[in-house]
Amino acid sequence: MRRLLPTIAVAAVCLFGAPTALATTQTAHGGTVTATFTFEGKVPNFRGLHLTISRAGAVVYNQPVVAKFCGKLCWPGPLVGRRSAVQVVDLEHTGDPDIVLNLYSGGAHCCTLVQIFSFDAAANTYVKTERVFGDPDARIVNLRHDGRFEFLTADDAFAYRFTDYAASGLPIEILTYANGRFTDVTRSYPRLVAKDAAVWLKAFNGMARAGYPDSVGVIAAWAADEDLLGHSKLVTRYLAHQARAGHLNAPVGAGGAKFVAQLQKFLRRRGYLR
Structure with missing residues (x-):
């Protein structure tokens, strides 16, 4: 599913004059564009984050x-997977690549931030766009293998919405970027949405033996996916059945039919239910 991105070199060197500090340099290339991201320190004490972008050797x-x-x-992100925080990718499919900088706010699991730098020829510099993705990671992928890139993530609006974070289900979300804006294109990938729905339904069914003690979070994500697929009648019937059976429970917050009503209102407001 991934397309190989431009080569990324990651190097760490000791900072002269400060033997206890570690300076890290990450460099990404794409065509004549080079992005260099530097920072010092390690978790949880990062400092001195700096970005330099050059075109054909000239710093802009x-x-x-x-x-x-x-x-x-x-903090530089991501914290897992040994991926570089900086990438040079033609997100807008214009032939002039953007610079993508992945950041993290610090904390147990939140929040992921992405900064995109697009070239402004008139000003001969780069303009920054920033998006906070929240708890989930955001990976750049090429889902159709056509040279056009997407951000593969999950909808953070579901975190804590019906239960605690650990028991929350976050449905798949796919975004594209162009002209300083992100566009939700999740509906254009029904196979991935259906696969995600199956994951959440399996998680819900797996709670049967324990008596569905905290089930509303995962079934909410399933309902969102199925609504994206146009299966709203199926969702309504299934949720009503599970509510009658006493399977929609939360340690704090609404369960049963009251949860279903809140969920449907939430899904409509978020654009899942039309």
Whole structure:
């Protein structure tokens, strides 16, 4: 499902004059564009995050990394998978690649941030767009193997919405980026949505032996996926049946028919249910 992205070189070197500090340099290339991301420290004490972008060897962007969500206190991301935090990718399919910088706000599991830098020829510099994805990771993928890239993530609006985070289900979300905006294209990938729905339904059914003690989070994600697929009547029937059977439970918050009513209202507001 992934397409190989431009080669990313990651190197760590000791910072001269400060033997206890570790400076890390991550560099990504795409065509004549080079992005260099540097920072010092390690979890949980990162500092000095900085991004430099050059075109054909000439530096056109050279700034400290600052985010609206975490200011200058962001961490380089992602924290797992040994992926570089910086990528050079033609997200907009224009032939002029964008720079993608992955950041993390710190904390147990939140939040993932992505900054995208697009070239402004008139100003001869890069313009930043920022999005907070929340709890889930956001991976750049090429789902149709056509050179057009998507962000594969999950809908963070479901985190904590009906139960605690650990028991929440976050349905699949697929976004594209162009002209400074993200567009939700999840409905264009029904096979992936159906696969995700099957995962949540399996998780729900797996709670049967324990008596469905905290089941509303995962069934909410299943309902969202099925509504995206146009199966709203199926969702309504199934939820009503499970409510009557006493299978829709939450340790805190609504369960049963009251949960179903809240869920349907939420899904309509979020655009899943039409």
